[in-house]
Amino acid sequence: MKKLGIKIVQIYCFVLTLSTYGQEVPVDFDMKWSEKTGASKSVRWDEIICQDETGLYMIEAKRVGAGLKKQKYFLEHYDKQLKLINSEEINFKGDGNKRIFEKAYQLGDKIYVFSSFFNEKHEKMYLFAQSINKNNLQYNSDLIKLVEIQFYGNGRNKQAGFNFDISMDQSKLLVFGKPSIKGSDKERFDIHVFDKDLHELCSKEAELPYRDDHFKVLNYEVNDLGQVFVVGDMVSESDEDDHKIIAYRFSKEDETYKEQILTLENADVKYVQMKINNDQDAVFGGYYSSIQSDTIIGCFYFTLDAKTADVKQSCQQKIPENFVSKYMTDSEEDKKIYETITSENPTLNHYVLSDMEVLDDGSVVLIGEQNYSYQVTSAGYSQESSVNPGIYTNKGGYSLTYYVYGDLMVVRMTSGKIQWVKNIPKKQISVEDYGYYSSYLPATWENNVILIFSDHSYNYRIPEDGTPYVFAIGGMSSGAYMVTIDEQGNTAKKEFFSRRNDKTISIPKRSTQLRDSDILLFCRKNKSNRFLKISFK
Amino acid sequence: MENTLFFLIVFFFSFNIDYAQDDSSKNVGFYLEDGGLAESRNIFKINLLSLATGDLPFFYERKLSNKYTIEAGAGILLPYYHREIMDYLDYYIPEIVDPKTGYSLWFQAKSYITDDAPKGLYFGIQYRERRYNLPERSIIYTDITGMWGFQKNISKRWVIDYNFGFGYRYKNRVLFKDEEVVLPFGLKIGIII
Numbered sequence: 001m002k003k004l005g006i007k008i009v010q011i012y013c014f015v016l017t018l019s020t021y022g023q024e025v026p027v028d029f030d031m032k033w034s035e036k037t038g039a040s041k042s043v044r045w046d047e048i049i050c051q052d053e054t055g056l057y058m059i060e061a062k063r064v065g066a067g068l069k070k071q072k073y074f075l076e077h078y079d080k081q082l083k084l085i086n087s088e089e090i091n092f093k094g095d096g097n098k099r100i101f102e103k104a105y106q107l108g109d110k111i112y113v114f115s116s117f118f119n120e121k122h123e124k125m126y127l128f129a130q131s132i133n134k135n136n137l138q139y140n141s142d143l144i145k146l147v148e149i150q151f152y153g154n155g156r157n158k159q160a161g162f163n164f165d166i167s168m169d170q171s172k173l174l175v176f177g178k179p180s181i182k183g184s185d186k187e188r189f190d191i192h193v194f195d196k197d198l199h200e201l202c203s204k205e206a207e208l209p210y211r212d213d214h215f216k217v218l219n220y221e222v223n224d225l226g227q228v229f230v231v232g233d234m235v236s237e238s239d240e241d242d243h244k245i246i247a248y249r250f251s252k253e254d255e256t257y258k259e260q261i262l263t264l265e266n267a268d269v270k271y272v273q274m275k276i277n278n279d280q281d282a283v284f285g286g287y288y289s290s291i292q293s294d295t296i297i298g299c300f301y302f303t304l305d306a307k308t309a310d311v312k313q314s315c316q317q318k319i320p321e322n323f324v325s326k327y328m329t330d331s332e333e334d335k336k337i338y339e340t341i342t343s344e345n346p347t348l349n350h351y352v353l354s355d356m357e358v359l360d361d362g363s364v365v366l367i368g369e370q371n372y373s374y375q376v377t378s379a380g381y382s383q384e385s386s387v388n389p390g391i392y393t394n395k396g397g398y399s400l401t402y403y404v405y406g407d408l409m410v411v412r413m414t415s416g417k418i419q420w421v422k423n424i425p426k427k428q429i430s431v432e433d434y435g436y437y438s439s440y441l442p443a444t445w446e447n448n449v450i451l452i453f454s455d456h457s458y459n460y461r462i463p464e465d466g467t468p469y470v471f472a473i474g475g476m477s478s479g480a481y482m483v484t485i486d487e488q489g490n491t492a493k494k495e496f497f498s499r500r501n502d503k504t505i506s507i508p509k510r511s512t513q514l515r516d517s518d519i520l521l522f523c524r525k526n527k528s529n530r531f532l533k534i535s536f537k
Numbered sequence: 538m539e540n541t542l543f544f545l546i547v548f549f550f551s552f553n554i555d556y557a558q559d560d561s562s563k564n565v566g567f568y569l570e571d572g573g574l575a576e577s578r579n580i581f582k583i584n585l586l587s588l589a590t591g592d593l594p595f596f597y598e599r600k601l602s603n604k605y606t607i608e609a610g611a612g613i614l615l616p617y618y619h620r621e622i623m624d625y626l627d628y629y630i631p632e633i634v635d636p637k638t639g640y641s642l643w644f645q646a647k648s649y650i651t652d653d654a655p656k657g658l659y660f661g662i663q664y665r666e667r668r669y670n671l672p673e674r675s676i677i678y679t680d681i682t683g684m685w686g687f688q689k690n691i692s693k694r695w696v697i698d699y700n701f702g703f704g705y706r707y708k709n710r711v712l713f714k715d716e717e718v719v720l721p722f723g724l725k726i727g728i729i730i
Contacts, residue, residue, distance in 0.1 A: 098575050120693050121571040145568050
């Protein structure tokens with residue numbers, strides 16, 4: 001009996017070594033926890049501004065007032081030990097609080113606070129900038145007006161506004177201004193590029209030959225050279241299902257923009273994202289489907305040359321058939337489960353393109369996530385009507401929304417073809433919280449793709465085609481896991497904190513990877529917030 | 538003499554330095570100057586719908602904070618009366634017959650829900666008193682109602698406020714006796730000062 005027991009243990013250990021995940025992740029890192037702050041769920045870290053030799057600067061947002069509808073912003077400074085050393089509310093009491101806080105960014109070695117004001121008398125919206133003293137987080141006396149855009153019509157509830165992007169080296173600021181226009185007018189936007197001292201390098205007013213209600217700007221980015229790339233989705237006026245993805249390049253040397261329509265062969269673009277690579281070219285990547293179909297069948301990318309705005313490299317390739325049949329087709333069991341929940345018949349294995357990364361070697365990585373929600377309605381109980389006796393009506397009853405974040409599909413493309421496609425199994429389900437603790441954080445380090453998410457501890461050695469245990473917020477058998485995928489597609493998984501020991505849950509959606517590659521993972525448990533800094537070596 | 542010349546030179550350059558100094562705060566001030574529209578706290582209004590029942594009031598609404606305002610009004614009662622909406626819902630006995638003169642007083646505390654006051658959806662508690670001087674007596678109507686309304690700009694300085702409510706009416710200031718249900722409706726036009 002004893003020998004049988006030993007044999008069973010030996011077989012079990014052998015089976016464990018056959019799992020898809022390797023023993024160790026191929027990246028080395030340090031972890032450091034910040035102190036806990038006793039803050040309610042109405043407080044959240046909104047944005048990381050920068051990290052320098054003195055520590056971290058970030059923006060904290062706090063909901064206040066009745067119904068928690070208003071927001072206050074605080075600029076915070078943490079030291080190298082991640083201890084909060086200074087916090088100042090961002091307000092504009094000097095001018096009667098007329099201005100509204102927009103963003104705060106680091107440009108060069110300065111932090112700027114950007115604010116806006118809608119002047120009804122001038123019918124214009126103005127953007128202002130003011131630098132911050134990094135030592136005491138007070139404003140310096142250098143408030144300037146940066147940009148103005150036209151506000152057509154009356155009142156404040158218009159679509160006009162400002163959006164921003166910073167170049168990879170933090171030397172260029174893009175202000176993307178959208179003036180308010182009617183749907184039947186042509187699509188218009190303003191591009192302003194500033195250097196790190198907020199001197200304007202380039203200013204363009206673009207009016208496209210498409211109607212505003214037929215064109216949607218999807219993304220815009222500025223590279224280190226000060227060139228701006230914009231990508232949009234144009235819907236044909238004659239056919240609602242006919243979409244075109246169009247890319248634009250703006251440069252101060254050019255009189256007007258350069259347009260490039262990204263066309264695929266016998267395919268429709270379903271999702272597209274844009275990033276700037278190390279050569280300052282714009283890379284557009286995404287999923288495609290057959291003509292007028294919703295089912296994703298392949299991936300693509302285009303690289304637009306920064307100098308010529310021509311397509312430098314492209315790739316259009318179907319996802320391997322064995323991956324599609326294994327992971328992207330609803331099983332009969334899944335269909336039955338879904339039909340009991342809702343009368344609709346969506347594709348359970350529907351992937352949404354959630355992230356695109358461009359690695360140091362130029363490879364393009366697309367990360368898609370299964371993501372859907374459904375409602376469960378309880379009918380309540382019947383009660384005889386007092387007004388119409390004999391007639392029964394439903395009383396009470398409720399409806400709950402469940403949020404499901406499932407498997408990840410990671411595709412790596414290089415030199416014009418798909419190198420590998422990987423399925424990362426996970427299942428995160430939550431109720432009535434919009435999936436606050438769900439989803440994942442993407443990161444990269446030395447050509448490795450890194451995915452961080454909360455998972456059930458039983459999934460630690462789950463194979464790629466395994467059925468994962470559900471991660472639910474209430475369960476203690478969970479933790480934060482890091483999955484790495486190297487250049488060859490080898491995966492490894494590591495738990496770096498557990499709910500049981502560290503008494504906290506990660507919030508990947510609120511977390512980020514800084515420009516210097518450190519990761520800040522925000523976490524929360526009951527009423528205390530804290531974050532974890534992961535520094536790669 | 539030399540000292541005088543020295544001081545004159547210093548003052549001259551001081552003046553030049555002040556003149557050449559970049560006064561960015563004045564430039565920024567131009568962009569923030571909007572004739573007081575962003576800081577305006579007062580609105581004067583008139584209720585067009587109450588004219589139908591013979592009431593001509595003028596209102597003043599004052600912003601107290603980004604969420605709360607108070608509104609006060611006073612009006613004259615015109616020499617006619619038309620029955621109100623709830624009178625069509627039940628058996629109606631004319632009470633205000635051949636009115637001569639009278640006055641109305643209004644007071645409402647408002648809480649704005651969707652936007653900064655005084656714009657957007659609001660909820661208020663309204664007190665309204667009307668004294669009708671009839672040929673042989675006077676009648677005082679006191680309405681206490683909960684009001685829902687929406688106020689928005691129709692131009693830079695003009696606003697429109699449409700509202701409705703539910704409450705009770707008391708007569709001759711005797712509360713909780715012979716009360717009637719009232720369903721007030723209002724359409725006000727106002728100017729921001």
